[in-house]
Amino acid sequence: MLRTRVGYCGGEKREPTYRSIGDHTEALSIDFDPTVLSFGDILEIFWQGHDFSRNHGSRQYRNALFFRNDEQQEATEASKPAGAATDIEPVGEFTIAEGYHQKYYLTRYREIRAFLESHYPTAKELADSAVATRLNAYLGSGMDRDWGRFLDELPEYGLPEEMEVEVRGMVG
Amino acid sequence: MKNPFRTEEMLVVEDGQVSAKSLPYDQRTAEIAFETATFGIG
Numbered sequence: 001m002l003r004t005r006v007g008y009c010g011g012e013k014r015e016p017t018y019r020s021i022g023d024h025t026e027a028l029s030i031d032f033d034p035t036v037l038s039f040g041d042i043l044e045i046f047w048q049g050h051d052f053s054r055n056h057g058s059r060q061y062r063n064a065l066f067f068r069n070d071e072q073q074e075a076t077e078a079s080k081p082a083g084a085a086t087d088i089e090p091v092g093e094f095t096i097a098e099g100y101h102q103k104y105y106l107t108r109y110r111e112i113r114a115f116l117e118s119h120y121p122t123a124k125e126l127a128d129s130a131v132a133t134r135l136n137a138y139l140g141s142g143m144d145r146d147w148g149r150f151l152d153e154l155p156e157y158g159l160p161e162e163m164e165v166e167v168r169g170m171v172g
Numbered sequence: 173m174k175n176p177f178r179t180e181e182m183l184v185v186e187d188g189q190v191s192a193k194s195l196p197y198d199q200r201t202a203e204i205a206f207e208t209a210t211f212g213i214g
Contacts, residue, residue: 025212064212119194129192158195
């Protein structure tokens with residue numbers, strides 16, 4: 001996985017925002033290297049990661065796969081469990097959500113977030129940062145992580161020396 | 173045309189381009205060919 005971003009898609013309303021989302025759905029986009037991770041791998045995680053037996057009553061919070069091409073549509077339809085209520089639709093236009101929604105776990109690490117925002121002041125730039133994506137995942141999500149890989153990558157993130165030392169201390 | 177009465181952040185749409193290239197790791201990974209998957213998961 002390279003980058004992630006949150007935003008709004010699947011609706012018709014022009015210029016959706018968090019406060020005026022209209023008929024759009026809150027969604028997550030993942031950029032991935034297909035030579036490392038396949039769309040099929042992602043589908044497997046997707047179906048395992050939510051309750052597909054029912055869908056949310058509101059469009060804002062519904063379960064959906066927003067495909068980007070015929071191949072993704074075919075793969076999704078083929079993998080869909082019998083009776084799944086999850087919607088499968090074309091992505092259309094994906095509006096990138098406000099900056100404060102991107103890399104949300106990093107809100108706990110103000111200096112790190114401030115450093116990233118000094119390099120990437122807009123929501124799109126912050127969302128487009130693989131460094132921000134990985135710091136958000138490794139430091140914030142609390143999920144099992146390959147800490148060895150993270151520590152190997154850390155020097156290339158370009159953090160100030162003191163900050164890198166602090167991050168190393170966080171992971172022990 | 174920008175709405176002069178709109179004070180909230182102006183949002184942009186995905187364009188398939190990677191705009192974050194300031195940090196070394198971002199510079200390198202921006203050159204990797206990628207695909208995108210999009211979900212709503214409640």
